[in-house]
Every structure is written in C-alpha cells, then in structure tokens.
Amino acid sequence: MDIGEVKQTVRDVLTEMRLRPIPLGISNRHLHLSQQDYDLLFPNQPMAVRNTLKQPGQYAAAQTVTLAGPKGQLERVRILGPVRSTTQVEISKTDARTLGIQAPIRLSGDLAGTPGIRLITPDAELQLNQGVIVALRHIHMSPLDALIYGVRHGDSVAVAIEGTHRNSVFEEVSVRVSPDMVLEMHLDTDEANAADADNPKAYARILGR
Structure with missing residues (x-):
C-alpha cells in the first residue's frame, strides 16, 4: 500500500468514525x-x-x-x-x-x-x-474525539438529534474539549423535551463534518 492509499484509508476511517452516535445527557436543574x-x-x-x-x-x-x-x-x-x-x-x-x-x-x-x-x-x-x-447546549469530548470530528475547543456546531419522533436540529452547540472529558452532548430539560431526547433511542450527530 503506497502513501496515497494510506492517506485515503485514514480519511475513510475518520469519515466512518464521525458517523458514530454521540450520547445525550439531559441536565436537570442543579448547582455547583x-x-x-x-x-x-x-x-x-x-x-x-x-x-x-x-x-x-x-x-x-x-x-x-x-x-x-x-x-x-x-x-x-x-x-x-x-x-x-x-x-x-x-x-x-x-x-x-x-x-x-x-x-x-x-x-x-x-x-x-x-x-x-x-x-x-x-x-x-x-x-x-x-x-x-x-x-448553553454543548458537547463534551476528549482531544481524540475532537480530532476525529474535525473540531476545536470553543467551536460552535450544528447538531441533529435523531432516533426520535421529533428529530430536531440544534445550532450554536458549543464544543468543550478536555483530556478529562468523555463524549457526551448536554441539553437542558426544555431542549430535551422539545426534541424527545429522553427517548432511549435518541442520539446526536454533528452536521457538516
């Protein structure tokens, strides 16, 4: 396999990994x-x-x-x-x-x-x-996740909520990257109810990546 084939294989793998469903976390009222x-x-x-x-x-x-x-x-x-x-x-x-x-x-x-x-x-x-x-609605992810999805800390992305009877798109979703984070999108209860995000089949997908 030459270098061109290797690069294409890497691109194909990253494209496939970007299709991974992003788990949803619903944040009820709380305090720190x-x-x-x-x-x-x-x-x-x-x-x-x-x-x-x-x-x-x-x-x-x-x-x-x-x-x-x-x-x-x-x-x-x-x-x-x-x-x-x-x-x-x-x-x-x-x-x-x-x-x-x-x-x-x-x-x-x-x-x-x-x-x-x-x-x-x-x-x-x-x-x-x-x-x-x-x-503000946001996605937690590790540096490796950020590399896979082609985003950086502080980016704003559009995200589709799928797997529900109310498939929705949320814009201006903030990307939060840290070695101490795992992949998860956070919505508050108002947003989750609007998108039926408490449905066990619901997941998030970053658009345009």
Whole structure:
C-alpha cells in the first residue's frame, strides 16, 4: 500500500468514525458550590456521593437545596460535586419563569452580570449576588474525539438529534474539549423535551463534518 492509499484509508476511517452516535445527557436543574458556600449551607456535613456521572470525577451529591426567587421556589435541587471555586446555579428557561428571574444563556463559568438567587437548607440560608444561568447546549469530548470530528475547543456546531419522533436540529452547540472529558452532548430539560431526547433511542450527530 503506497502513501496515497494510506492517506485515503485514514480519511475513510475518520469519515466512518464521525458517523458514530454521540450520547445525550439531559441536565436537570442543579448547582455547583464553592467550599465556603457548601460549609455555610451544610455545616459539619461532608458532601456525600449519591451517584456518579458520565464525566470522570463528577457526581450527584446526596445533598440538595431550595432555590428561592422573587416569584417562587424550586425544592430539592441537586448539588453536583466536587466543589468548585465559584458557586453556580444552572436552570432552564421554564425554571427561570417559575422563580421570577431573567437567567441568561451562558457557558459554564461565565457569570458576570448574571442574576442572584437565595439558597436555603435546613441549616442556613445564603443570598447569591450572581451566578444563575441557563447553560448553553454543548458537547463534551476528549482531544481524540475532537480530532476525529474535525473540531476545536470553543467551536460552535450544528447538531441533529435523531432516533426520535421529533428529530430536531440544534445550532450554536458549543464544543468543550478536555483530556478529562468523555463524549457526551448536554441539553437542558426544555431542549430535551422539545426534541424527545429522553427517548432511549435518541442520539446526536454533528452536521457538516
């Protein structure tokens, strides 16, 4: 096999691998807490693992909080661990209307100018001055996955949700690349309901690659 045949074989393999279905993860409302805020809300109570998540090292904690906004509350909102440097609350647009706040669509960590919220536990209450977002839909992937799909960290792609009775296309899907990530697209509950993404046959496919 000469070099031209080798290159063509590699291109064929990459094309075939790009057709792999991308698993879907549906993100219900949740929050990440800094160590300081966690200790205030749950004094002398180590964060307990309820179940592990697909992304390595991430887990849903046994502890929950109540979110209180100007118009309403959301109870038993799950904490995701481990602790982070900054507290962040991720909700859907439907949740934002229930709470009575204007939560912007942002990437995780982009918190400047976001609204605050009150966090309530049986032991304490904490008023956040900012930190509430609606998470921008995104795909987690490793550097190898990024090479296969021909994308880079920070790219924005169009993605088809297939295998459902409501096949849909989502544009402006952010690509998040890290050696600590595994392949998974994240939608919030509003997006998942619109696309029937909780269907066990549902999967994502990047378009135009």
